[in-house]
Amino acid sequence: MFGSVRRGSLARQVLALQLLVLAVVVLVGSALTVLDERRDADDAARREVVAVAETLADADGTVQALRSPDPTSVLQPQADRISAATGTDFIVVMAPDRTRYTHPDRSLIGGRFTGTIDRALAGETFTETYAGSLGPSIRAVAPVVDDGQVVGLVSVGVTRERISDQFLRGLPLILTLAAGAMTLAAVGSILLARRVRRQTLGLAPEELRTLYEHHDAVLHSIREGLLVFDADSGTADVVNDEARRLLSLPAGPVAREDLPPSLRGLGSGRVQDEVHVTGDRVLVVNQAPVLFEGRRIGTVLTVRDQTELQSVTGELDSMRLFTDSLRAQAHEAANRLHTVVTMVELGRTDAAVAFATAELELSQHLIDRLTATVLEPALLALLLGKVNQAAERGVELTVTDDTAVPSADPLTARELVTVVGNLVDNAIDAAAEPDGDEPWVEVTVHADDAALDIRVADSGPGMSADEFAAASRRGHSTKSDHHGLGLALVAQVTSRHGGRIESENTYGAVVSVHIPRERHE
Template sequence: MRFYSGQQRNKGHEGNRTGFSLAGQAFVLQLAVVALIVAAGAVLAVVDARHDSDAATAQEVVDVAVSLARSPGLVDAVRSADPTLRLQPVTEQIRRETGMDFIVVMAPDRTRYTHTDPDRIGQAFTGTIDRALAGQTFTETFTGTLGPSIRAVTPVYDGDTVVALVSAGVTRARIGDEVGAQLSSILAVAIAGLATAAGGSFLIGRRLRRQTHGLGPAELRAMYEHHDAVLHSVHEGLVVFDADGRADVVNDEARRLLDLPAGPVHRDDLPVSLRRTGSGEVRDETHVTEDRVLLVNQDVVTWAGRPIGTVMTIRDHTELRTVLGELDSVRNFAESLRAQAHEAANRLHTVVTMVELGRYREAVEFATAELELSQALVDRMLTAVGDPALAALLLGKVNQAAERSVELTVSDETALETVEPLSAHEGVTLVGNLVDNAIDAATGSADRWVEVTIGRHDEALEVRVTDSGPGMSAELFARAAERGYTTKSDHHGIGLALVHRVVSRHGGTIRTDRAPESAVVVTIPRKDQPE
């Protein structure tokens, strides 16, 4: 399995990309929504400003009209011989000071006494006055001589009699100008809001693009479908860890091989040896769990030049390891036969030479003595060890040890008809690895010997392998027997871990002694005995 950097993956997708990426579509959609909201907000702000301006103007014209109607001297001016002469200058001054577009003082019959346009003085007022004549002050929007305006009309009393009416107003054109002055501020705020929203949308889109690696919806959907199909169909365990050691992906085979429970998985949940792999690259490491022998590879996944996690693949080599163990036993047996054949050839030449020299009696004695020695070893091994696979293993190990100048003996206490409750494969694995470790340890000693004792004690299978080596402390032995890993191609390096797996499977015990000599003792109880 090969992993690519971010740039390489991007190049691979460029040819298939047929539209905006998911991040691009999200940016456009978000920007459109934000623009719509900002535009709607600006329109509402303009409408609200217009409404507020109308309300303020209505209140203002009411205040001006009522103040003028209640001012001292207005009644006297209205009842004078020439009301216009007395009122026109005053109303114009008030109009200019208050910002009104017109102030009209009129008789109850609508005749104007004052007007912004002097030519219209004396003409009839073009607006509603009925409610004012009834004593009410009111406002209205009316199109008069100056155009549409908001005006107020209020009565002028002399005692209980309405002697005149006052109307003050502001044209809608002026109100529009005032709203227009606010419109620039509203637009400025709207543009600033839109720019801020666009910037935020861009940042969100950029983050989304980084998280989705610039892929489009169709590509993400296809990737998910392929990803899901591969995870369920692949026959290798697959675990994908992020940079923090959390597993983003754990397929069914990985959970089965590693005995992982359902739910989230962290690197600390893996078997002990797999936790030690860290987040670096691993190539073809053999790890031994309680039930399986696993071949583990791990690759670092990078994106844009930085590591974003690791991908661990796991293959079950349990059956293969068993076959390799049996093959190793057969190979050792074949090597033993080869050595014996070579030795037999030398002995045969010796016998032939003795015959040619006329030493017939010595030749017969030499041949029968060697035959009796070999046959005695085979007969004794088959008598002491009833299991043929285990007997063949020990015979092969005797010759293998001899080639390394180590004397391997099977003690007189060995007496075993069957390796139950172990299977033949398990018996070969347990005894073979213990003997191999003992031969390795004895090779570096002065005496160079190994002794194997196999029998039953209190109905429990007991295997004791003693050697002339220095032995291991209990602490060192525990670390060596701990389920671990090796990068070696053969069984060496994981021997004690394989032994420990067999012992644990059957609820047995394994211990080491250093006195009076180095020894490893394994005890496997019967199945019907309490563990």
């Protein structure tokens, strides 16, 4: 289908990219979390050692012990208890000259304290990270003040090893949360990728681009209207320029309700070569569902313009009608001539003259009457031809005496022939039913300064109001061998000129068309 090499569907590429981004985000987030937890652990250790150092330095017993002859014997047991209770690694109480009075390692008692004490000697409590006798540690040094003088110092510390051990005990929880976040994100990405796959039909980006380019080129080049309706919303996802032109659709989104009346009721079922008549066009409509993996995803509606073809077909039907009329007249003329010749051969010349004269007068009377009142040549030829056509089918067609047409206005000659011809054809078809008794058709066409009125009555059964409305809206027929365009074309012309078409069953099945002239003037 596509010439390019398939590099994986868009859904797979999106999934791979998402997983890569998520992995980087989770890993970076985890690393930042570890660093943050490490910093928080250091800050917590500093706060803890400061609190212990200041508490011990402010205790009255500490000052008294420092002024006693043997500070170590008093302070060491207290330092051991406080260290065990607070989880610190060492508590060192010292003299201002750095001499240790307490230390976890008894052998170091009496030695000199290593580390910074200058700020403490100035009366300030501070913290520092220092590699002392127990290794790197975070320690706090607080002054012991008595009567405004620094009489001793208290250093409390936690080794880095202990802080690391505490941090490592919490690390599995961090890693578990990171793994859970990664798993949850991966599952979400897979679900999203599946959704993208359904929406893109499993196509790769190159295929989607090629498909769009071809789709856009085809939509603008084809001379057939195309609409693709979504299966859920009923709104057209695709509407090409030809569809907007043929159906007179506005710019912007198109819904079923925006279509001409006869197309709104199609639903989503399958339609094949169905003829519809809109305001000014004759359209051939096809509709079919769009399926993907057994699931309905939309409906395709195509419309093809048949207006010009229908016009040419109408003209061809008129020519065929005239030909059939001439053939029928020639046949009748041959029969009458044969009858007259036979009468002459039998010596009944008077009867022959009377027969020939009567036939001539009857035909000539109709021609003279219509020629005097119907001044539109196309309509005159149509009525004369329909009289002969009806007679050939055994139907008596009468053109009433009040028929008078000075001109085709407000219709064109072609439109007038379309309206009268289709109404008469329908009437002849209805009257010529096999069970009809003495079938007849009556035609009246009258035009004056106010309006053009056309009335066609026949002896047929007529149509109900619903059947008449359906036949006027689009191609509809109660006969299986008819396309049913006649009445719809009449309604199209009538609506175009602001007229009305009505049907009633009185002395026969009567169809009336009224087209005002004032609207056009």
